[in-house]
Amino acid sequence: MSFKSLGLSEPILKAILEKGYETPSPIQAKAIPPVLEGHDVLASAQTGTGKTAGFTLPMLHYLSENPKDKYRPIRALVLTPTRELAAQVFENVKEYSEYLNIRSAVIFGGVNQKPQVAKIRQGVDILVATPGRLLDLESQGLLSLKRVEMFVLDEADRMLDMGFLRDIERVMKLMPDKRQNLMFSATFSKDIKKLAYSILNNPVQVEATPENTAVEIIEQKVYRVAKGKKTGLIIKLISEGNWQQVLVFTRTKHGANKLTKKMASAGITAAAIHGNKSQGARTKALAGFKSGKIRVLVATDIAARGLDIPLLPHVINFELPNISEDYVHRIGRTGRAGAEGQAISLVSADETTYLKGIEKLIGESIEVEIVEGFEPDPNASTEPIKPGQNRNKGRGGSRSSNSRNSGGNKSSNRNRSRNRSRNRN
Numbered sequence: 059m060s061f062k063s064l065g066l067s068e069p070i071l072k073a074i075l076e077k078g079y080e081t082p083s084p085i086q087a088k089a090i091p092p093v094l095e096g097h098d099v100l101a102s103a104q105t106g107t108g109k110t111a112g113f114t115l116p117m118l119h120y121l122s123e124n125p126k127d128k129y130r131p132i133r134a135l136v137l138t139p140t141r142e143l144a145a146q147v148f149e150n151v152k153e154y155s156e157y158l159n160i161r162s163a164v165i166f167g168g169v170n171q172k173p174q175v176a177k178i179r180q181g182v183d184i185l186v187a188t189p190g191r192l193l194d195l196e197s198q199g200l201l202s203l204k205r206v207e208m209f210v211l212d213e214a215d216r217m218l219d220m221g222f223l224r225d226i227e228r229v230m231k232l233m234p235d236k237r238q239n240l241m242f243s244a245t246f247s248k249d250i251k252k253l254a255y256s257i258l259n260n261p262v263q264v265e266a267t268p269e270n271t272a273v274e275i276i277e278q279k280v281y282r283v284a285k286g287k288k289t290g291l292i293i294k295l296i297s298e299g300n301w302q303q304v305l306v307f308t309r310t311k312h313g314a315n316k317l318t319k320k321m322a323s324a325g326i327t328a329a330a331i332h333g334n335k336s337q338g339a340r341t342k343a344l345a346g347f348k349s350g351k352i353r354v355l356v357a358t359d360i361a362a363r364g365l366d367i368p369l370l371p372h373v374i375n376f377e378l379p380n381i382s383e384d385y386v387h388r389i390g391r392t393g394r395a396g397a398e399g400q401a402i403s404l405v406s407a408d409e410t411t412y413l414k415g416i417e418k419l420i421g422e423s424i425e426v427e428i429v430e431g432f433e434p435d436p437n438a439s440t441e442p443i444k445p446g447q448n449r450n451k452g453r454g455g456s457r458s459s460n461s462r463n464s465g466g467n468k469s470s471n472r473n474r475s476r477n478r479s480r481n482r483n
């Protein structure tokens with residue numbers, strides 16, 4: 059199987075070659091042909107499997123092979139849930155369209171709208187957008203979706219988790235009825251299927267499931283520790299292990315900030331990435347982490363969603379997530395592409411219930427270690443932290459969708475829907 063045999067045009071093949079891709083990934087091989095044929099498509103595959111090219115390449119092919127209007131109305135719209143994802147998709151669009159006469163733009167909130175509006179005014183064929191800014195500019199009469207021929211809902215599961223259903227419905231009303239619709243998602247839940255029914259017409263459904271579940275490739279370990287000693291322990295583990303690229307999950311934004319400061323004063327370069335950070339700060343943190351300038355990236359679940367972070371040797375749960383499935387999503391950040399990874403969780407007494415839930419979900423118990431000087435507090439309460447104490451709750455809680463075993467694991471899906479309904483109450 060080659061990109062050429064999928065029927066993509068020469069300029070696109072050239073750009074792919076320059077990206078260094080040799081063969082289409084399984085989800086690309088499955089999704090690209092029906093998209094090129096003009097079908098509506100529902101595609102699901104775990105994070106990191108190349109879904110972006112799965113819709114971008116055939117979209118570029120279609121638009122460039124069927125030029126329409128020299129004034130360039132928006133002909134293709136890609137909706138993504140977060141600014142980072144929008145920026146990432148846009149980067150991909152730009153790279154793959156390098157040798158095509160195609161113009162594209164990206165819009166998201168949190169930054170001045172003026173440059174975005176100016177860009178759109180010049181005419182763009184493809185617009186990548188987050189829902190809020192899109193609806194905002196549309197209602198100001200600064201852009202029109204009346205000529206959209208192709209609509210892509212990327213990271214659809216995260217869209218739902220983040221409460222964008224209403225916005226998606228509003229966006230759909232702004233586009234012509236006759237259009238091609240594509241939906242890409244990391245997971246394949248009942249809610250996703252429901253959304254698919256309302257957006258897609260006679261969709262072709264494609265799915266690529268990973269062979270191994272996270273649990274098989276990733277070495278997992280729990281450190282039982284007193285709550286107040288977690289910071290000391292994490293600093294010790296990172297310094298003594300001389301770990302260079304570590305992703306740390308905290309439950310709250312506040313916790314992420316606090317931990318980042320403590321790391322910095324211990325001489326470990328760290329940055330936090332979460333919803334309260336400015337766009338500039340987030341982009342900088344991510345770039346610094348990818349380039350190796352920043353050793354530790356501290357993230358909340360929502361901020362980490364779908365981010366294209368390369369294979370990570372170490373993922374640490376500074377706190378366990380209160381939704382068991384999030385654990386699997388988080389540790390899926392390590393051990394990618396068959397390489398080995400280590401997932402460590404610092405667990406205090408009040409997280410015992412969460413740990414039990416996680417072990418039940420993954421079907422095994424996780425090795426426990428206690429480090430001298432960082433022992434658990436024997437008098438601490440084992441009462442779970444109440445979900446109400448979770449500052450991240452708000453829009454969609456702290457769910458994440460970076461699953462390695464999504465789709466393939468029935469028990470995890472069951473668990474997810476149970477947790478979801480609980481969250482809604």
Ligand code: ADP
Pocket residue numbers: 078079080081082083086103104105106107108109110111364366
């Ligand atoms: P997803 O949306 O499924 O999470 P992305 O589209 O972000 O995945 O792709 C993940 C990574 O894989 C990116 O760095 C991308 O450049 C790379 N990639 C995509 N397709 C291929 C391919 N055919 N061969 C090699 N690498 C690829």
Ligand code: MG
Pocket residue numbers: 109110212213364
């Ligand atoms: Mg993606």
